[in-house]
Amino acid sequence: MYLTIKDLTQEALAGIGWLLTEKHESRPDSDEGFSYRDVVGDLQLDAPLSSGLLECYPRKLCLDRMERHHKTREILVALEGEAAICLAPPQDKSSGSLDGVVALRMLAGQSIILEVGAWHWIPFPTTSQTARFQVIFRSETGRDDLDIYDLSHPVDIQ
Numbered sequence: 272m273y274l275t276i277k278d279l280t281q282e283a284l285a286g287i288g289w290l291l292t293e294k295h296e297s298r299p300d301s302d303e304g305f306s307y308r309d310v311v312g313d314l315q316l317d318a319p320l321s322s323g324l325l326e327c328y329p330r331k332l333c334l335d336r337m338e339r340h341h342k343t344r345e346i347l348v349a350l351e352g353e354a355a356i357c358l359a360p361p362q363d364k365s366s367g368s369l370d371g372v373v374a375l376r377m378l379a380g381q382s383i384i385l386e387v388g389a390w391h392w393i394p395f396p397t398t399s400q401t402a403r404f405q406v407i408f409r410s411e412t413g414r415d416d417l418d419i420y421d422l423s424h425p426v427d428i429q
Contacts, residue, residue, distance in 0.1 A: 273429050334422065340409075344384050347383050351402060368423060376397065
């Protein structure tokens with residue numbers, strides 16, 4: 272079994288989270304030298320928040336575990352590189368597998384917010400370059416809200 276990497280779209284994130292960066296083909300009309308538009312009105316993140324830098328090194332494209340957080344949503348902002356991020360909707364653990372796992376391509380400049388309980392794993396760079404992400408979630412999440420699940424059958428990513 273394998274996962275095929277698909278483009279990051281709102282449809283691909285259904286039930287998992289939201290795309291925070293909209294796709295637009297041209298700049299909106301503006302005489303001010305800038306433009307601003309709300310993409311998501313309320314991120315529903317509880318303070319205090321923390322931010323970290325995640326550096327993902329090139330490695331074998333094989334998913335063998337996933338993690339989730341029960342107390343917070345998580346924002347991932349792709350800063351550099353290209354990577355595949357594996358995601359699944361919130362669900363209970365069941366006999367070594369998860370339903371609805373997808374592999375989505377994240378490019379520098381794209382950002383997503385994951386729903387509370389959404390399964391995810393460290394992004395896999397899809398080139399020989401390191402991929403860098405900013406991660407934002409509730410403070411202390413890495414210490415008191417990290418649920419890791421080992422998959423019974425590793426899944427290759429293509």
